[in-house]
Amino acid sequence: MSDQSSVGKPVSRLEGRLKVTGAAKYAAEYDAPNLLYGYVINSTITKGKITSIDTSAATAVEGVVAVFSHENRPELPWLDIKYADMDAPPGTVFKPLYDNEIKYNGQPIALLVANDFETARYASTLVRFEYEEEFFETCLDNNLEKGRDAKKGIATLLKPPPPAPTGNFEKAFENSAVKHTAEYLHSTEHHNPMELFATTTVYEGNGKLTIFDKTQGTINNQLYVANAFGLSYKNVRVIAPFVGGTFGSGLRPQHQLFLCVMAALELKRNVRVTLDRKQMFTFGHRPQTYQKLRFSTDENGSITAMNHLAIGETSQFEDYAESVVTWSHKLYPAANTLLEYKLAPLDLPSPLDMRAPGGCTAMHAIECMMDELSYKLKMDPLELRLRNYSEIDPSTGKSFTSKELKQCYLKAAERFGWKDRNPEPGSMTRGNKLVGYGMATGIWDAYQFPSRIEAIITKEGKLIINNAVTDIGTGTFTVMTQVAADALGLPLEDVTFNYGDSQKPFSMFQGGSAIAASTASAIIIAARALKKKLLKKAKAISNSPLKAAAEDDVMFKNGTIRLKKDPMSVVSFQEIVASNNGRPVRTVNMGMPHAFKLRKYTKATHSAAFVEVEVDKELKTIAVTRAVSAVAAGKILNPKTARSQITGSMVWGISKALHEETILDEKLGKYINTNLAEYHIPVHADVNELDVIFADEPDELINEAGVKGVGEIGLVAMPAAIANAIFHATGKRINKLPVHFDELL
Amino acid sequence: MPIVKLNINQQTYELDVLPWVSLLDAIRERLLLTGTKKGCDHGQCGACTVICDDKRILSCMTLAVMKNGAAITTIEGIAEGDELHPLQKAFIEHDAFQCGYCTPGQICSAIGLLTEGKAKTREEVKELMSGNLCRCGANANIIDAIMEVKEGGSREQF
Numbered sequence: 001m002s003d004q005s006s007v008g009k010p011v012s013r014l015e016g017r018l019k020v021t022g023a024a025k026y027a028a029e030y031d032a033p034n035l036l037y038g039y040v041i042n043s044t045i046t047k048g049k050i051t052s053i054d055t056s057a058a059t060a061v062e063g064v065v066a067v068f069s070h071e072n073r074p075e076l077p078w079l080d081i082k083y084a085d086m087d088a089p090p091g092t093v094f095k096p097l098y099d100n101e102i103k104y105n106g107q108p109i110a111l112l113v114a115n116d117f118e119t120a121r122y123a124s125t126l127v128r129f130e131y132e133e134e135f136f137e138t139c140l141d142n143n144l145e146k147g148r149d150a151k152k153g154i155a156t157l158l159k160p161p162p163p164a165p166t167g168n169f170e171k172a173f174e175n176s177a178v179k180h181t182a183e184y185l186h187s188t189e190h191h192n193p194m195e196l197f198a199t200t201t202v203y204e205g206n207g208k209l210t211i212f213d214k215t216q217g218t219i220n221n222q223l224y225v226a227n228a229f230g231l232s233y234k235n236v237r238v239i240a241p242f243v244g245g246t247f248g249s250g251l252r253p254q255h256q257l258f259l260c261v262m263a264a265l266e267l268k269r270n271v272r273v274t275l276d277r278k279q280m281f282t283f284g285h286r287p288q289t290y291q292k293l294r295f296s297t298d299e300n301g302s303i304t305a306m307n308h309l310a311i312g313e314t315s316q317f318e319d320y321a322e323s324v325v326t327w328s329h330k331l332y333p334a335a336n337t338l339l340e341y342k343l344a345p346l347d348l349p350s351p352l353d354m355r356a357p358g359g360c361t362a363m364h365a366i367e368c369m370m371d372e373l374s375y376k377l378k379m380d381p382l383e384l385r386l387r388n389y390s391e392i393d394p395s396t397g398k399s400f401t402s403k404e405l406k407q408c409y410l411k412a413a414e415r416f417g418w419k420d421r422n423p424e425p426g427s428m429t430r431g432n433k434l435v436g437y438g439m440a441t442g443i444w445d446a447y448q449f450p451s452r453i454e455a456i457i458t459k460e461g462k463l464i465i466n467n468a469v470t471d472i473g474t475g476t477f478t479v480m481t482q483v484a485a486d487a488l489g490l491p492l493e494d495v496t497f498n499y500g501d502s503q504k505p506f507s508m509f510q511g512g513s514a515i516a517a518s519t520a521s522a523i524i525i526a527a528r529a530l531k532k533k534l535l536k537k538a539k540a541i542s543n544s545p546l547k548a549a550a551e552d553d554v555m556f557k558n559g560t561i562r563l564k565k566d567p568m569s570v571v572s573f574q575e576i577v578a579s580n581n582g583r584p585v586r587t588v589n590m591g592m593p594h595a596f597k598l599r600k601y602t603k604a605t606h607s608a609a610f611v612e613v614e615v616d617k618e619l620k621t622i623a624v625t626r627a628v629s630a631v632a633a634g635k636i637l638n639p640k641t642a643r644s645q646i647t648g649s650m651v652w653g654i655s656k657a658l659h660e661e662t663i664l665d666e667k668l669g670k671y672i673n674t675n676l677a678e679y680h681i682p683v684h685a686d687v688n689e690l691d692v693i694f695a696d697e698p699d700e701l702i703n704e705a706g707v708k709g710v711g712e713i714g715l716v717a718m719p720a721a722i723a724n725a726i727f728h729a730t731g732k733r734i735n736k737l738p739v740h741f742d743e744l745l
Numbered sequence: 746m747p748i749v750k751l752n753i754n755q756q757t758y759e760l761d762v763l764p765w766v767s768l769l770d771a772i773r774e775r776l777l778l779t780g781t782k783k784g785c786d787h788g789q790c791g792a793c794t795v796i797c798d799d800k801r802i803l804s805c806m807t808l809a810v811m812k813n814g815a816a817i818t819t820i821e822g823i824a825e826g827d828e829l830h831p832l833q834k835a836f837i838e839h840d841a842f843q844c845g846y847c848t849p850g851q852i853c854s855a856i857g858l859l860t861e862g863k864a865k866t867r868e869e870v871k872e873l874m875s876g877n878l879c880r881c882g883a884n885a886n887i888i889d890a891i892m893e894v895k896e897g898g899s900r901e902q903f
Contacts, residue, residue, distance in 0.1 A: 016837035019845030020829065020852060022780015022820035029779035117774060118765050194784045194792055194846040194880045244782075244846030245880050277785040473844030473881050644840045644883060651882030676789040676878060683875035685868075687884035 004558075006482040006492055010640035014478045014492075015242075015471075024242045027214040028198035032270035035200075036065055038263050039120035040256065040275060041110040041127055042282055043102045046669030047136035047347045050100040050109060054128040058112060063119040066267060067127060068259070069110040073097045074266055082227045086220045086509060087251045089350065090153030091318035096255045097262075102131065103316060104349045105138075105670035106282035111259040113271065136347040139666040140288045140313045147311040147342030150321035158447070158512065159358070162325045163395060167336030169294075172305035176296030179305075180372045184293070184365040186719075186737040187661030188671070189286040191354050192679060195244020197283075198274040199257045201264035208235040209264065213257055215240050216250035217509025218468045222502035224253040225261050241500035243472045248353040250472065251511050254283050281674040284352020285662060287313045289324060291365040301377045301387045305336040308366070314343045315350040322358030323445075326395070328366045330604065331443055333394035347669060353511060355652055356712035359444050360719060364656075364737060367440035367720030371727065380423065381439055381724065382413055393602035401598065402699040404632035405441070405606035411693050412630035413439070416610035425731035433614040436729025442607035442717030446634070446708035447514035448593040451522035452505035455484075455530045457585045461559040461573035462494045465526075469507035469519050470500050474711060475641030476515060482638060483520045483705065487527030489556035505588060513605070513709030516637060520705035522591025529587040531556055538571040541579045545569035593703065601701060605633040605708045609653070609717035613725040620730075620744035624654050624722060625688050632695035634708035639694065646692045646714035653718020655681050658738050749813050753778065754822030762809045769793045771809035772819060780820035780849045784878070791877030794850040794857070795819050801857025820849035823856070832856060835890035843881035851877045855891045867892055 018024040043050075055067040076098070077083070083093040096108050110127060114120035137143055150161065173179055195214060202210040209231070215221045218238040226236045243250065260273035275282075294307040310324040325339040374381040389406060392399050413419070421437040422428055428435040454466040465484045471477040481497045488495075498504060507519065535554060538546050538561050546554060546561060546569065554561050561576075563569040577584060611627045629646055636642045659680040665672045673679050692714075699706045719737055726744070727733050734743050749760045753776065762771055769786070772778045772795070781804060784792030788806040795804045796818040823830045832852050835841070842848040854877045864870045871888055879887060 012837050013840065013842075015845075016842075017829070017833075019842055019848050020820075020833040020836050021824055022778070022849045024845050025779060026782075026846065028783075029773070031777055117770060118763065122765075192880060194782070194790065194844065194878065196783060243844060245844040247880070274783075277787065277789075473842075475843070640840050644843055644881075644886065647885060648843060648882030651884060675787060676785045677787070681878060681880060682882075682884065683878060684871040684884050684888055685875045687871075687882075687888075690885055 004491055005486045007486045007637050011478055011482055011638055012640065013475060014481055026195050026242050026244050027200060027212045027240065028272060028274045030200045030212040032200060032202045034270060036113050036115065036267065036269050036271045037117045037120045038111045038113045038260055038271055038273035039124040040108045040259060040273065040279055041112060041124050042279065043105060043107040043109050045102055045131045045133050046105040046138065048102050048131050048133040050102065050129055051132050052130040057126040058123040061119060061123040061126065063115040064123045065113045065115065067110055067112050068097060068263060070097045070099050074262065077228065077230065085224045085252050086217065089155045089318045089320045090151040094317060094350065096258045104347055108255045108259065108282065111263055111273065113263050113267065136669045138346050138348055138664055138669040140290060140344060140346065143344045143346060144290055144311050146344045150341065150343045151319040159321050159323045160326065162339040162341045165338045169305050169307050169336045169338035172336035173294055173296045173307065176304045177299040178373060178376050179294065179296035180369060180376060181294045182369060182372060182735060184291040184368065184735045186289060186361060186364065188288045188664060189354060189656070189660050190281050190662050190679065191247040191249035192280060192681070193245030193247060193249060196275050196277065196280060197254050197256050198272065199260040200272045201260045202270050203264045203268055207231050209261065211236065211238045211261065213238050213240055214243055214250055215253070216246050216470055216472055216511055218470060218500060218502035219506060220509045221253045221257060225257065228258065229261060229265060238502040239500060240470050243470055246472045247355045248357065248511060249284055251353055251509050252284065277676060278674045281662065281671050283349055286354035286357065287320065287351035289361050293365050293369045295369050295373060297373055297377065301379050301384050303332050303334040303388050306334045307338040309340045311342045311344055313346050313348065313351065315348055316345045318350040319343055320351040322361065324358045324362045327359060327362045327443055329395035330393055330602065331441060332388045333390045356444060356715045359712060359716045360656065363440065363442060363716045364719040364723065367717065368723050368735065371724040382409060382418060385409060385441060396602060398600055398602045401601045401603050401701040402634065402697050403606060404695040404697040405608065407695040408606055408608040408630035408632050411695065412608045412610050412628045415691060415693060416628040418610055425728055430614065432617050434617055434729040436613045436615065436725035436727070438721045438723065438725030438728055439608065439610045440717040440720035440724060442609065442713055444513060444605045444713045444716055446517065446603035446605055446702060447512045448521065448703050449508035449514050449518040451507050451518040451591045452588065453522040453526035453591065454505050454586065454588045455526040457530065457534065457573050457577060459574065459577045459582055459584065462496065463488050463490055465495065465497045465523060466504040467499055467507050467519060468502050468504040469515060470510045472510055474645060475638060476519065478641060479516060479637045480519050480523060483523050484527065487524055488531070490559060494559060513711035513713065516709050517703050517705060517707045518591065520637065520707050521703040522589065524704040525591045526587055526589040529589050530585065533585055533587055534573065534576055535561060537576045537580055537585060541571060541575065544571060546571055598701065603702055605631065605713040607631045607713050607717050609721040611721040611725045613722060613729055615726065615729045615744065620741045622658055622726060622739065622741055628691040628693065629714055629717065630693040630695055631710065631713055632697045633710045633713055634697050634699040634702060635706040636694045637707060642694070642710050643692045645710045647690045649712065649714025650690050650718055651682050651687055652715045654686065654722065656737055657719040657722035661738050747810055749809050751812060752816045754818060760809065764808060764810050766809050767805050768807040768809045768812055769804040772804060778819050778821055782846055782849055784847065791854055792847050792850040794853040794877065796853050796857055799860055801854050820853060823852060831894045832890065835893045839886045839890040841886040841890040842883055847877060847879045851879065851887055859895060870895065
């Protein structure tokens with residue numbers, strides 16, 4: 001490690017200048033000659049069939065080029081597998097414009113293409129559709145009894161079904177000293193990144209396309225386009241260096257990509273399709289989920305039995321499942337468990353992973369349940385967590401690769417001032433405000449995906465790292481440059497990380513908080529191979545001062561290889577490349593999770609959130625006045641960008657608990673608040689003091705980088721901590737999120 | 746079609762645009778100044794904020810033809826050559842963005858806010874910046890960056 005090591009330092013984002021000057025280009029911002037604009041037309045009914053389409057008025061408008069619908073779309077593959085992306089749940093994938101069937105309100109049913117955006121938008125309103133409507137079901141509450149087990153498929157690997165029951169739940173619950181039963185619900189949520197979903201397709205001719213797309217996975221979308229349109233992989237290039245937020249919505253190729261590519265291929269023209277904000281509500285969402293929990297403890301607060309039932313909604317065509325009921329037993333030991341997860345299919349679009357999918361749903365219920373138990377036991381809520389603390393994973397008996405949750409609890413409680421809390425609800429006040437303190441625990445998986453890295457030393461002695469991964473605002477570009485610089489002993493400015501391009505070596509989509517671990521580990525592996533190769537070539541140079549050097553004898557520093565014992569014996573990277581006939585020295589390596597070694601361990605990140613709320617005594621308006629989150633997530637590569645991931649997630653927690661919800665009109669079967677004025681997210685005035693602590697959590701086992709990922713964990717504990725604080729302030733338990741202030745009146 | 750004369754970032758453009766073209770679409774699609782963002786097209790998110798005759802306006806709620814002869818500054822015109830505006834520096838230093846999509850609007854809006862001079866306290870700055878949404882949750886860092894510039898210019902730590 002060189003003395004200029006950068007991992008662990010709060011390096012500012014390397015693309016910062018591009019983002020603050022407007023030079024960073026997003027998917028809809030690439031120019032192409034004679035560009036056409038596509039506008040998506042959506043179904044206005046919820047279920048049924050299109051019986052006729054009249055495009056005459058639309059095509060009569062000057063500037064309209066084409067209207068694509070199921071009636072005139074090009075011949076497309078009929079096999080579902082051709083449309084299946086890497087994140088497709090079990091079932092039958094949705095195929096845009098496939099036939100006349102309407103499966104959900106807002107379904108894309110046509111694409112109008114015109115010479116300019118305004119004409120496309122206007123003419124799209126002139127296309128007339130006749131429908132035959134059918135009876136539909138969109139309300140989860142009315143359809144809970146339809147809940148059934150989720151189908152299994154490839155996605156089951158990341159989201160395993162609930163474990164088998166242990167002990168005898170009913171008997172143990174019945175006989176326990178303290179018990180509580182409660183139901184929890186949260187509303188539908190839509191990702192709503194600030195950037196609208198958009199694709200610009202450049203038609204290069206000869207079956208070749210360059211696609212600027214909004215995505216979390218350039219290769220995922222490359223494969224999807226090639227398969228669906230019968231193109232060769234090498235002829236489809238998907239580019240996405242700047243992505244204006246996704247939060248899960250870009251894990252799957254969305255319909256604007258399909259429609260844009262279809263139009264480009266048919267018209268042999270460059271085409272752009274951008275969804276409008278209302279249309280951002282016509283694909284994936286966080287599914288409404290009903291939960292019923294029954295937990296019991298002995299008189300000392302040790303948990304004796306846990307029953308967690310969750311019923312989530314899915315579409316009629318795909319079984320989108322989440323890990324909801326798997327968390328309680330990963331956190332708390334109990335001899336008797338009954339964990340059940342069901343899906344109720346409704347006439348809605350398929351749900352889609354949204355930041356901390358399943359985890360933040362589950363932990364809201366579990367950690368509010370723990371708060372209820374603490375009151376029944378007359379025990380401090382933190383004390384109850386510590387009473388049930390487990391150093392191993394109780395659900396499997398395996399050790400954690402590392403678990404510093406206790407450190408999180410204690411450090412955050414200290415920083416927050418938890419000891420000043422009077423447990424009596426409504427007892428703490430500030431002027432005309434009731435003050436409440438609440439806390440909760442967070443847990444999230446620590447995934448790692450395969451990742452392939454190309455590492456090159458150029459004739460200038462600089463390092464180039466190539467990988468297809470995106471940077472959706474997480475800081476990937478900056479952090480991976482830091483990792484690569486340290487791995488080769490170079491200053492940051494001598495490293496170029498090329499990313500966001502499907503032509504670069506393989507990366508999975510950016511999700512699940514997995515990418516920091518996946519890409520950093522692969523870079524470290526590639527750097528090792530590159531160093532070995534560089535040393536070998538350095539030794540081969542005639543009169544090389546490193547001739548007799550073994551790997552352990554040398555150090556890599558500032559673009560040179562030096563003998564540790566004699567730093568004046570040196571060969572520079574430039575000399576090595578020169579001796580290689582000027583050809584850059586290159587390696588390509590795969591980073592893989594250590595599945596065999598890690599089969600005996602559970603991998604997880606943990607957190608503890610402590611929250612203060614103020615509730616107006618008369619109006620009952622609620623504000624989160626301050627919050628402290630302590631996070632244990634292995635090594636923190638860049639405390640500045642990692643902290644932003646956590647504070648960003650904390651804002652998401654405030655949003656989930658108090659603001660955001662998509663409201664469904666069950667009579668119409670459609671979402672009705674499909675705009676940013678009525679779909680509330682926290683504004684600047686809603687965000688107050690947010691404090692982040694990173695626990696010291698070295699993890700030698702988990703991967704080469706010791707990294708676990710911080711994209712989701714900051715959200716998981718927040719909603720329950722806020723709901724618990726509201727109870728402490730007001731004495732009222734509101735188990736449906738978001739909490740509306742009128743429910744406190 | 747009407748000819749609209751727009752002075753953008755001290756450069757004059759003459760544009761043939763129909764009356765239904767928003768200032769935002771004229772800037773992004775006709776002039777290819779894509780730093781100004783479209784997040785909602787309904788005046789609900791603030792991503793399209795530009796500075797027009799020294800005032801912050803929502804370019805999506807403005808038709809291009811309404812601004813004939815106006816002087817407009819977009820995010821591309823905020824820096825002086827290579828020298829970033831103090832707010833731009835402060836945004837980088839405070840990590841006041843993640844995905845970067847709301848950033849141009851936040852910066853233009855903050856410049857407008859400082860020019861207005863109404864906001865005296867942090868709370869007032871938060872309130873008067875609340876028309877600019879940030880979905881990444883960089884809110885606190887954005888306000889930190891604005892407060893630093895408001896309270897005495899940028900620090901020189903780059």
